[in-house]
Amino acid sequence: MHAVASFFSGIGGLDLGLELAGFDVRFQCEAKPFCRELLRQHWPGIPLDEDIRTLDDTKIPEADVWAAGFPCQDLSLARMGPRSGLRGVQSGLFHDFMRLVGARTPRAIILENVHGLLSSHGGRDFTVVLQALDELGYGVAWRVLNSKDFGIPQQRRRVYIVAMHRDPRGPGEVLFEPQCGGWNSSKGRPDGEEPTSLFQKILGDPSKGPLVKSIAHCIYAESARHTGTDWSRNYVWYPDGRVRRFTANEVERVQGFPADWTLPANRSMADSERIDSLRYHAVGNSVSPPVAEWVGRRLIAVLERQDRELLEKSVAAFDSRFGRSTPVAA
Numbered sequence: 001m002h003a004v005a006s007f008f009s010g011i012g013g014l015d016l017g018l019e020l021a022g023f024d025v026r027f028q029c030e031a032k033p034f035c036r037e038l039l040r041q042h043w044p045g046i047p048l049d050e051d052i053r054t055l056d057d058t059k060i061p062e063a064d065v066w067a068a069g070f071p072c073q074d075l076s077l078a079r080m081g082p083r084s085g086l087r088g089v090q091s092g093l094f095h096d097f098m099r100l101v102g103a104r105t106p107r108a109i110i111l112e113n114v115h116g117l118l119s120s121h122g123g124r125d126f127t128v129v130l131q132a133l134d135e136l137g138y139g140v141a142w143r144v145l146n147s148k149d150f151g152i153p154q155q156r157r158r159v160y161i162v163a164m165h166r167d168p169r170g171p172g173e174v175l176f177e178p179q180c181g182g183w184n185s186s187k188g189r190p191d192g193e194e195p196t197s198l199f200q201k202i203l204g205d206p207s208k209g210p211l212v213k214s215i216a217h218c219i220y221a222e223s224a225r226h227t228g229t230d231w232s233r234n235y236v237w238y239p240d241g242r243v244r245r246f247t248a249n250e251v252e253r254v255q256g257f258p259a260d261w262t263l264p265a266n267r268s269m270a271d272s273e274r275i276d277s278l279r280y281h282a283v284g285n286s287v288s289p290p291v292a293e294w295v296g297r298r299l300i301a302v303l304e305r306q307d308r309e310l311l312e313k314s315v316a317a318f319d320s321r322f323g324r325s326t327p328v329a330a
C-alpha cells in the first residue's frame, strides 16, 4: 500500500481523500489545536507534529507521497488589499516544506492552494514554487479543479500541483485525462457515482421551501459570530421570508466531508458557539475530499506504472547480463 505524509493537515481533507483513494496516512503536521484534536480523533496513533518550522526531517516516517495544502492567506484573491504572496508569514511556510522535501526527496508531492497562487505578484510566486520543485529534480504539472465537478454542490476552484521525482511525464498523467467532467457538468464525480448533495436531497419540494442554490458559492474561513454580509454569500431562504446562513454541519457537507467530521468527541454545550466558529473556519480552509480522492486514485495508477517499468527494466538488465530469465512456476 502506498503511504502518505501530510503537512498543514488542517482537518484532514487531503488526507481523507487520499485515504479513500487507497493511501495509508502515516504522518500529519498541523499548528491549530482544534484541528489537531480532530486529526487525533480520525487518525488515532498517527505521529502528529505541531510546527513545520521546527520539524526535524528524521521524524517523518517513510512515505512515498507528501501532501500539503500550504496556508493561502497571503495569496488568496478573497483577501482585500495587496497580497504579500510567498513572502507573507503564512504562505512563506511553503519554504519550510521545501526544506524538508530537499532533505528526504519523497517520490511524489501533491500541493493544493487557492488559484490566486497562479497570479500573485504577476505569477512570480508560482514561478518560485515551480523553480523550487525543478531544482530538486521534480517533474511538475498543475491544474485548476473545481469541487462542483466532483459531486460537491460548491463552486471551489483550487490549483492542484503534482510533482514526481525524476519523472517529467507522470504528473501530467495524473492531472490530465478527459475524465474530469465538463465545466458545467451536473453528473458530478468523474468516477461515475451520483453526486451527493445534501440540499438536493432535502429540498424535494421547492414550493414548501426552504430554498437554497443548488451549487453553493465558495466556502471561506469565517466565524460563527459573523453578522454582516456573509463572505461566502451562502444563504437558505424560507417561504415566510426568513433567511439564514449555512450551519456548520451544512458547510461541512457542502465541502464533501462525512457528517459530523468536525464535531469534537469531547465537547460541552457551553462551548457550542466557540466550536461552531472553529468548525466554519477549518472547513473553509480545507480541501474537498472527493477532489483529493480523484487525484489520489490517478496518482496510485501512475506510481504502479512506474513500479512496473522499473521491474521490466531490472528484468531486461538481468537478461542482458545472464541470459534470458524464466519466470518461477507458481
Ligand SMILES: C[S@@+](CC[C@H](N)C(=O)[O-])C[C@H]1O[C@@H](n2cnc3c(N)ncnc32)[C@H](O)[C@@H]1O
Pocket (backbone or CB within 6 Å): 007, 008, 009, 010, 011, 012, 013, 014, 015, 029, 030, 031, 032, 035, 050, 051, 052, 053, 068, 069, 070, 071, 072, 093, 282, 285, 286, 287, 288
Ligand atoms: C489551507 S489550510 C490546509 C487545510 C487542509 N489541507 C485540510 O484539508 O483541512 C493550512 C493549514 O496550515 C496550518 N499551519 C499554519 N502554520 C503552520 C505551521 N507552522 N506548522 C504546521 N501547520 C501550520 C494552519 O493551521 C492550517 O490548518
